[in-house]
Amino acid sequence: MRTEGGGGGGHDLRHHGDAEVRDDGAALVDLAVNVRADTPPPWLREEIAGSLAGLAAYPDGRAARAAVAARHGLPVERVLLTAGAAEAFVLLARALKVRRPVVVHPQFTEPEAALRDAGHTVDRVVLRAADGFRLDPAAVPESADLVVIGNPTNPTSVLHPAAAVAGLARPGRVLVVDEAFMDAVPGEREALAGRTDVPGLVVLRSLTKTWGLAGLRIGYVLAEPGIVAELERAQPLWPVSTPALTAAEACVSPRALAEAGHAAHRVAADRAHLVAGLARFADRGVRVAGPAEGPFVLVRMPGAAEVRHRLRALGYAVRRGDTFPGLDENWIRLAVRDRHTADVFLKALSAALL
Template identity: 85%
Template sequence: MDTHTPTRTETGTGSGGPDLRHHGDVEVRDDGSALVDLAVNVRADTPPAWLREHVAASLGSLAAYPDGRAARAAVAARHGLPVERVLLTAGAAEAFVLLARALKVRRPVVVHPQFTEPEAALRDAGHTVGRVLLRAADGFRLDAGAVPEDADLVVVGNPTNPTSVLHPADVLASLARPGRTLVVDEAFMDAVPGEREALAGRTDVPGLVVLRSLTKTWGLAGLRIGYVLADPETIVELERAQPLWPVSTPALAAAEVCVAPRALAEAAHAAHRIAADRDRLVAGLAEFAGAGVRVAGPAEGPFVLVAVPHASAVRRRLRDLGYAVRRGDTFPGLGEGWLRLAVRDRTTTDGFLRALERAVATTAGEAEPPRAEWEKTAQAEPA
């Protein structure tokens, strides 16, 4: 098999293959340890005080049913869109469920490796899901020609979790076809300086659906708030699939203030800081090249994907040393030789790199280095 050509495989509605329900929060809970969290891609030290105070102020309105009009208008204004093109959701994860249940599609395809909830939601809705598996040898870059022409729903992340690849907007837009819904998950786009390659706000791409999350940059994973940007007809279909009052009053309050000019300026500043912190992490990881550690890239998100010999043993040893990282083998297209690391501040990164040095040294003799994880796509499922 040509290792430089993205391949497509099929999977049914069964439970075989990677655990699509495994997420980074599992790595930092349930064992009572106080671990430094590099497993969850939520910005550290969030939510900020001003956001906590704003959300707290909304609690006096809990006796009334949620009214999302102001928040919806604020999101629309933030992207220069009419409100008819906006739907507020209980996080981006709810949006994937709505898309899977509401849209009448015959041939859904998910581009992997990426966030696993889109495929999980499609499977739960009874769909047979096609996979386009991108290869490490190609830097996990998207080849639009690998997407089947008959796919009527295509899901891709940008920047992609867990690879941290930022796909060019024009390549993504080229996936649009008559009769096709193109879903672009931009949950981490506000962590990219200038939000370059964003499609949010575009109305010239037929069938485009963009998902955004406010939980990552603002530390609101426990509040659940995100939104969908799409043509009015699609918004109506998705809204019909929602329960009544799906977004709580505190979440609506957060949405309204997080798209205000002050918050956008703070997020833009944070994006530049994240980029600098990521550069430091990547530079530190480069020191382990002699031990077979390699960073997929170039990384553009608030996390990096790393090929590590004996990755499972290294991950366990890192836990012993007080650091939680995200295993990679639950992402279709990756295998046991991969770890995902959230970008953290300089002090945390330096401490992690010291721990990684110890972990790599103490696990070097446990197994053969999984070099194939980098040289070819890891564990692609048979067609």
């Protein structure tokens, strides 16, 4: 684990998994984007379609905001609806007056990119593969007044203990925890969403991953009312569309939560199947970072950049790892898919390995 100063380090912080799928328009099996396959479900599509009759009116987020608050047992003053979690990172970077932001890497790169775009100098705490990419709260500088960490973390799939993450909180510090994939963890264990006893806590949630709504853009912020008010002032008018508000309300309903819970258990089983298959290539240098707890796995292999190109030629898109600070060209990230897809992919990987 090491701390890095404010330079960008040469990483392409704006590169995301969708670029792997759409680069040349090829028909590829998508293991690069962390959106659950076969989503949104038909009932959710029907809910969203039903909202189209109301498009002549300006969006009214009150019902969706109240539904999200009820889902987490919070007052509505602690909830802010956003156009995906990515908007929340931009709002945090622009609205909060911070002097020394720190981002814990490897993780989703958009928080650091947003901070840099807003003129901030960003320090990094880089977790090491040799330590299992586990968090050591003592590695975060005491002077940091904004700390950003993912849980479970993209791309490492590490689920940090809630106590360790909450231990990063300090008076005068904003602690941002990206829980975009927490609903893919059975029981959402280690979640901080809904906690009001952690000072300066800001939890971000996305509804685009589990429900297949990346094109609709819907997420939310959970924070103390003062922070929510600051972020809301930085938002444009009507930032979340009527269809997205309808989706938000639907995705926190009891029916949806039950379905997400079942999906989380299915993803865990499918992930175990994929990891077991990857273990068969250990003698060829393939290593899975772990234990993986998210709907994706991080894999190290010799010559991963060339393997990735060979997989593409065989019809598979996987996420390159070298755009994440703390990783190099020998890493790739794989989204968890059903067992049949995993088995066919593993055959392709056997052919693609150097």
